[in-house]
Amino acid sequence: VHKQQINQENIIQWLSVQTTAISPSIKLHTRNLPSVRGSDGHANSDRMIAMNINVVAHFHQAVETNLASKDSHWVFVNEEISDSEIMELAHSSLGRMTVVRQIFPLWRDSSVSCMRNNHRISSLLCDPQEGYLQSLEVSNLYLYDSVLMLANAFYRKLEDRKWHSMASLNCIRKSTKPWNGGWSMLETIQKTALYPQGRITGLTGIMDFMDNGSNSHVQFEILGTSFSETFGKDIKRLATWDSVHGLNGSLKESRIENGMQGEDPFVMVAENILGQPKRYKGFSIDVLDALAKILGFKYDIYQVADSKYGSQLSNGSWNGMIGELINKASAQNHRADLAVSAITITPERENVVDFSKRYMDYSVGILYHKPEEKINIFSLFAPFDLAVWACIAAAIPVVGVLIFLLSRMQMLRSQNPPGAHHSLSMSNSLHSAIWIVYGAFVQQGGDSMVGSVALRIVMGSWWLFTLIVCSSYTANLAAFLTVSRMDNTIRTFQDLARQMDFAYGTVRDSAVYDYFRAKGTNPLEQDSTYAELWRTISKNNGQDFCVSSPSEGIRKAKKGPYAFLWDMAVVEYAALTDDECTITVSGNSMSSKGYGIAMQHGSPYRDLISQKILELQEKGDLDVLKQKWWPRTGRCDLNSHTNAQPDGRSLKLHSFAGVFCILAAGLLLACLVAALEIWWNSNRCRQEQPKEVTELRARKTQQGEDTATLYFKDPAADANPDIVELQYTEL
Incomplete structure (x- = not known):
């Protein structure tokens, strides 16, 4: 059937x-x-x-x-x-x-007039307090209303002068020809509401039929x-x-006992007043308040004794909140009706209790301490590989030598009058040519007077080269700094299994612990990541790396190199509200699970609560509550995976430390070279013979200034010594 x-x-x-x-x-x-x-x-x-x-x-x-x-x-x-x-x-x-x-329910409304005069039946039906109508058999109520409806249909037909004569009945024949007026009579019944007297009200209520023949007022x-x-x-x-409102539940005047387990931000102890019961706040409490307001019930909250969500023990019994619900159902402990907290819906738990519709999705997050930012004073050289820097350094002297040779060739080819004084370019010496090349490379230009086409081609090629190199460096530096800020060593479970810097674990005997055990020991699991994760988590039966409570795992992640695997909603809240913003969250979706409200098998509250949760989701009320406890702009930035401050997008001093080191090294080298030059020149002057003054002539200028012209002769010079003219003015 x-x-x-x-x-x-x-x-x-x-x-x-x-x-x-x-x-x-x-x-x-x-x-x-x-x-x-x-x-x-x-x-x-x-x-x-x-x-x-x-x-x-x-x-x-x-x-x-x-x-x-x-x-x-x-x-x-x-x-x-x-x-x-x-x-x-x-x-x-x-x-x-x-x-x-x-x-x-129609006749339970005292405002409805008594139908005794209309239907000529017992006056007991007029008293809604007697409940006499409900005590009648439903089949009798329908029987009476059927006769009433048929009688009214006959009356409408006679009133409209559309009566169909009845066919003669033959009780001997096996079959009888259907009445021709049957369909017309049915149509009249369905259109009862169109008549002036309106719809017919019987013992079962308003009789109004839809096109498919069903009564919409049942x-x-x-x-x-x-x-x-x-x-x-x-x-x-x-x-x-009913067909209009659907399932419409109410728990007015009901008081429901709620077992809970504290878990930020789902259930937290609020401000307590001495001598009064504890008050609680959190996301789950807000959801419970919304349901209580809609359904009209009141509730009490208490914390379970063992502070556990619930897992199956070796003897088949359950502990935690699940155990409280099972004991209530078996009449061993009349206490918990609902279990409210960050309790996840799992197949094992659904075997022993019922769950409402999920009011929040569930995934596993990885909570860990943000890695300290590595300081590299030469990070500005990172955009180019060492080989690129070596080639650039080698290109500078090579191009400088080429310019020097071309400049010398240009000078030798030039024809100047004999004895004329040449104004030499800076490129006439090797170090000057290299200096010009370096000036062009750093986009400072140079003072060289380049006359030949060959030199112009060389310098033009070099300037194009420096333009491309500098532009590429600028673009790569910006990209490098951006990627370095986004760098995160742990993004997924695969990254966690491969790395060696962080130990990791979860809460022993929890839903997350059972999940990794099931995945890690499943021979059909193709991804070896879970097997590696389970080997680490289960070391020494979970005593090495696992913790006894979520709060302990969060504290352990804050202190050192430890990754705590737990509910994404819980660890994300911990990272958002951390005072020092030293922890962050990564991870991926574990499965299509969610958080729900647990209750006994067959609980009368399940369907009502589930329906109202769906209504809260459709109206967006749950999204508003989520934004309240998981704000998009919290105290800490979850997108930052290092200990950078909010102004971390600006370059720090250590990023430019390498440039300042190079500048300091250049200044020290310049001072050292200057000292060497002074020492060299002083020694050279002492070794040379004193110069003889060959002629002294004094004269007066037209402006009335006293001037003297001294002529010196260098004995070490050749037959045509250079004459140096010194002038001075006597004040």
């Missing part, structure tokens, strides 16, 4: 339903839901949907045949079940129970068992459904 079901996303699903015989005369139509684990950790499949049965009698049979254990969850879909029967079922069942039935309610320390097991309305 197959039954059609509409889930909360209004998607039609086909459920495979089987018939189970619990006695020779009673059969249950049930569907086994996915296998779950009970409080003892053993698998069972006692989650069943029962449809269209005599609920009370059949359920007592199910209890006697041990089909309603403490770990079972029964879902009854029955229109005929009454309030008294529901309470009897709730107290008979050891496990959880959910009931779906049709309701008729409503259902969902009831479920709840637990409280004061009243024990009870029945509460969880939600209602």
